[in-house]
Amino acid sequence: MIKRTIYIGNPSYLKMKQKQLVVQDPETKGIKGTVPVEDIALLMLDHFQITISNQLLMKLQGNNVAVISCDQHHLPFGLMLPMVGHSEYSERIKYQLAASEPLKKQLWKQTVEQKIKNQKALLDLNNKFSDPLEEYKSTVKSGDTTNREGIAAQFYWKQLFENFSRERYGVEPNNLLNFGYAVLRSIVARAIVSSGMLPVLGIFHRNKYNPYCLADDIMEPYRPFVDKLVYNYVVSNNNYELDKEAKAHILTMATQDVSINGLVRPLFVAVTTTTASLYKCFTGELRQIKYPELD
Incomplete structure (x- = not known):
């Protein structure tokens, strides 16, 4: 359902x-x-x-x-969010806490690769130049020590929106993106809790003031799905105001179809698939996080 x-x-x-x-x-x-x-x-x-x-x-x-x-x-x-979202909560936290640094670096590498892949797919979908992103994705190292994520993002934003700089308090459509990312973060945090893990313990993000480090990690490959909604909205409506119509459009993200693990599922369900696979990576059952493909 x-x-x-x-x-x-x-x-x-x-x-x-x-x-x-x-x-x-x-x-x-x-x-x-x-x-x-x-x-x-x-x-x-x-x-x-x-x-x-x-x-x-x-x-x-x-x-x-x-x-x-x-x-x-x-x-x-x-x-x-509820304090406990899974019947095996304490057992699952033990595996999350025991995850090694090499494992977390490999998981972050997979996360960055999929984010860049989805960014390229969105540019291709809108007939925009995307060739450098393939090179950036293919050269991501363990832990992304060469910051391919940041380099790819700089290129991506310049291509997606004309004369645009992605900043938290920047000009439009940063306002629409901020709203969408905040909603996405909530969806991911909910899925993390339902999978029996702590959203505060990230695989890459470690800011001591951030209670949702893991959510900020896992949401990265999902961000282009928000970008797609925002891009389509501003192109179709020529409207950059964060009004009720814009919010209603962006809030459809939870039910938009995405391809994950060979199946088409609503984004809301796909996120739970991702967090469940992350837990299995912590236990050693899987070696790859299951992330969505933008098409």
């Missing part, structure tokens, strides 16, 4: 009734909609006048739903 992304952008009271998320108007008390909690993957709260019951929060956490709260700029600000 394909899980749903629910976006709440108006004053609302959210409660639970008969295992359903109920959206109620706080003034008229009228019911604006209901959704089975078990159908939800991600709930985004994008208004200061949203009230949510603790009973509903507990039910959402029990179903491993990622609850995202947005700030005054309407960008994802906070993420709530």
Whole structure:
């Protein structure tokens, strides 16, 4: 079953009734909609006048739903996940903690290679020059010690958008990309928890102030799927505003089809395939992380 992304952008009271998320108007008390909690993957709260019951929060956490709260700029600000997302949690953490540095360096090499491969595929899809990316991908070393990821990214952004520099607080469409990446990060963090691992322990990212280092690692090959959504949106609509229409388009990322492990699956399901394969790499059952192919 394909899980749903629910976006709440108006004053609302959210409660639970008969295992359903109920959206109620706080003034008229009228019911604006209901959704089975078990159908939800991600709930985004994008208004200061949203009230949510603790009973509903507990039910959402029990179903491993990622609850995202947005700030005054309407960008994802906070993420709530259950503390335990797998029945073998302590056992799985032991394998994650025991992963050797050589293994993590090889896993990061695979991650960078697939990210560059997907970046090239997106450029090819839009008839843009991509030849150098093949060379960058083929020369990634263990641990990416020569920073092929960064070199490839500099080239990629110059080709994808005209006169564009990818910066967190840069000009448009950085605003759309930031929103998309924040949502993607939440989806990946949720999958990591559901696979019984700690999102704070990365294979490459190690910033002591970052509680989602592993999510930032694993999301890298998925970023071009966000880029694809943003690129198609701005080209089709000539709109760079992060309005409700743009958010609705970007939030479809969870259900967009991707190719992974020889199958076509919604991105939301593919991410869980990736995190499950990562755990098997930690245990020695697999030697390769399963990442999606952009086509």
